[in-house]
Amino acid sequence: MKIVIINYGAGNIQSIKFAIQRLGYEAILSNDVDEIKNADKVIFPGVGEASSAMKKLKESGLDSLVPLLKQPVFGICLGMQLMCNSTEEGNTIGLGIFNVDVVRFSNKVKVPQIGWNQITNIKSDLFKDISEGEYIYLVHSFYAPLCKETIAETEYGITYSAALQKNNFYGTQFHPEKSSEVGEQILKNFLEL
Template sequence: MNITIIDYGAGNIQSIKFAFERIGITAVLSDEAETILRADRVIFPGVGEASSAMQKLKSTKLDSIIPTLKQPVLGICLGMQLMCKSSEEGNTKGLGIFDVDVVKFSNQVKVPQIGWNQITDLKSRLFQDIAENEYMYLVHSFYAPLCNETAALSNYGLDYSSALQKDNFYGVQFHPEKSSKAGQRILENFLKLDVKS
């Protein structure tokens, strides 16, 4: 299976590549539209600041390619946030795949949220054989509120979307590549998805 990780200079790419190697898959890193379009599965990672990450996508015209993809696409952390309509971080216009605006946690909680938190209300085949209240590893200051496309939620001062799904597009706020066996299972589930899942 041909797995392509979008390489646009936004963080945690090597750890995701190693996570796939642990399950016997060699993923390709690329910022070339032709390679991404040809992939069986696409990973859209991201760690960092939203507006600068979006500028990097625009510089390679990937901002117009990603929303047209037909194969299963998994956005991770900032990748998921950039798939939303907008982000308060840097007043950034997103890719508009998910119909929700990303906002910052209030000052009533410690920001960023760093560490393990539970995911609940699991609604996607991405979470097959994942238990309700499983723990995942997160590092983020901004979040996607609950919406029609919420596929899992977590609580940090309030309930928010820890996963989103629309058609062939999936997004997770947590880092499956850093979330032990459960995170590895989610990556394995992603490889098994068809576009109708």
Template structure:
């Protein structure tokens, strides 16, 4: 288990426990630094890396993403990470586009995903403003990832594509319709929202991930 410290000052001098600590996959997607800073506030100095051996040796892995699905998957294929990520055995958390790429397919760029979650990602209709930007509620919370998280908590989201409701859904959000705002299968977790930008509730979710 990765231990958390109480202050950022401690995080700068004390690495996470365990052989590999916390690794944030660095494949050129956005929001990587904001996630790193969020963990620093929790006392964890995460490593940014695209090195397969470092990722496989990590205690916990964050798979971030802000951007376009097909170009992001192309970057993963260049480094071979498209083969590494689905075979990881430690807890893995996909955030925003990271979660979407863990699904079977995305209509954004007609993109084949990593196939971890058995659901296809689709676009919101023209009946609503796209992208969805801002705060929205998460409900139907069904995972240890949401320990001490109240129902109807507000999280920050920025996205035009979504994962429909499915058997691997562990949280729901409504925007035009109810959709899966979080997914889980075995050691793999995914959240459509940005915990690193969601205040104390998002911070608690990141703490919960560290405690898995």
């Protein structure tokens, strides 16, 4: 199986690569259009600020490629947020895969949200063998509100989308590569889709 982690200069990609290795698979890091198109599975990571990450994505022409991919694609953290219509962070227009706009947490909660949180209302094969209320690890100041593409929820001042899915596109606000056995199982589930 050919697993490609999109390397567009915005991401904590080594830890994702190591998490995949622990599952017995190898992933390659690439920003090559043909390599990404021909992958069996694509992981779209992201750590950092949305507008500069989107700028890097556009510079490599990947902004027009990602929405057209037909194989399973997994957006993680900022990767998931960039797959939405837009984000308030840097007033950034997203890839428009998920029909929701990412917004900033209100001043009523401490941002960024950092730490472990429970996921509830889980649905989709991405969460096979995962129980309601399992803990996942998050670090973020912006979130996707609940929408029809929500496949898991979590709560921090309000209830919001912990994960999204539309067709072959999946996204988690949390970091599966940092979420212990639960995150490992979610990555495994994605690779076995």
